[in-house]
Amino acid sequence: MSLMDWLSRFLGMIPVSGRLELRCLYGAPWRIVYEPSPAGEMPYHVVLSGSALIESADGGTPHELSAGDIVLMTHGSAHVLHDGSGARPGRVKKRENLSVVVSENSGRGERLDMLCGRFVLAPQHERLVRGYLPSTLVIRGAADTAEAQRATHAQVTRLVEMMRTESTADALGGLAMLNALSAALFTVALRLAGESEDAPVGLLALAGHPRLAPALAAMLDDPAHPWTLPELARLCHMSRATMARHFQDRVGRSASDLLTDIRIGLAINELQNPSSSTEAVAEKVGYQSVGAFRLAFKKRMGISPADWRRTAARANTAEQ
Numbered sequence: 042m043s044l045m046d047w048l049s050r051f052l053g054m055i056p057v058s059g060r061l062e063l064r065c066l067y068g069a070p071w072r073i074v075y076e077p078s079p080a081g082e083m084p085y086h087v088v089l090s091g092s093a094l095i096e097s098a099d100g101g102t103p104h105e106l107s108a109g110d111i112v113l114m115t116h117g118s119a120h121v122l123h124d125g126s127g128a129r130p131g132r133v134k135k136r137e138n139l140s141v142v143v144s145e146n147s148g149r150g151e152r153l154d155m156l157c158g159r160f161v162l163a164p165q166h167e168r169l170v171r172g173y174l175p176s177t178l179v180i181r182g183a184a185d186t187a188e189a190q191r192a193t194h195a196q197v198t199r200l201v202e203m204m205r206t207e208s209t210a211d212a213l214g215g216l217a218m219l220n221a222l223s224a225a226l227f228t229v230a231l232r233l234a235g236e237s238e239d240a241p242v243g244l245l246a247l248a249g250h251p252r253l254a255p256a257l258a259a260m261l262d263d264p265a266h267p268w269t270l271p272e273l274a275r276l277c278h279m280s281r282a283t284m285a286r287h288f289q290d291r292v293g294r295s296a297s298d299l300l301t302d303i304r305i306g307l308a309i310n311e312l313q314n315p316s317s318s319t320e321a322v323a324e325k326v327g328y329q330s331v332g333a334f335r336l337a338f339k340k341r342m343g344i345s346p347a348d349w350r351r352t353a354a355r356a357n358t359a360e361q
């Protein structure tokens with residue numbers, strides 16, 4: 042695996058699916074309110090034309106969105122999108138086609154064309170996403186794209202255009218196509234954000250730092266290895282102190298914290314196999330002592346591996 046292909050390894054550990062739910066065709070004034078999402082769900086919005094303001098209920102600066110922009114609410118936070126006029130929005134009408142619900146109003150102001158959907162991952166993997174991605178991730182359109190991002194942005198543009206076409210085609214298999222394209226959108230959006238010079242603190246900033254990327258790739262490639270800070274620092278051709286400082290600045294936590302989270306994420310997947318003992322899972326993800334594994338797991342997940350396995354088994358039975 043390439044040193045820089047950390048994203049494939051990361052998404053292999055926490056697979057993400059996607060679904061497109063709504064195409065909004067609004068004239069001002071308009072307003073959309075999103076309540077907090079269920080565990081494991083991350084709303085996304087793609088502005089095809091027009092503009093919008095998005096405000097998160099957890100505070101922070103509102104973001105202005107224009108054509109080509111994508112926003113991911115990776116923590117599932119409640120949020121509001123609106124036209125910015127402050128005027129009372131009019132009624133909307135919804136109609137369903139084979140693939141998506143189309144929501145329209147009769148506003149006469151600037152027209153908005155926007156795709157809205159959500160990415161879905163297993164709730165037990167939320168910690169890795171919430172801990173290492175910003176709550177609101179805005180990916181800008183071509184006008185603000187740096188030279189290094191243009192090839193990836195061209196991929197995003199083609200992908201979004203396919204989603205736009207499928208959302209209006211009303212063709213057989215359109216829903217499956219849109220869901221597959223949504224899942225691909227998550228991957229390419231993270232790739233584009235990671236290539237940005239001002240990538241937000243977390244995994245995206247770490248991956249975009251050429252000198253630190255080998256440490257990230259090493260931990261994802263071989264999480265069971267007993268990595269130490271000096272060993273990771275050597276991979277990055279840094280001193281231990283420099284490595285620790287850069288890692289904290291870029292990720293917001295230590296390399297040891299990230300390694301533990303990677304191991305627990307992999308352990309969650311392994312524990313779903315009833316034939317794998319706790320001892321075998323502990324060894325596979327890098328713990329020589331099952332006691333140390335249980336302690337780390339409970340610290341991260343709030344319950345023991347055995348309790349988590351029983352809870353997961355009951356949930357799977359209930360779904361069948």
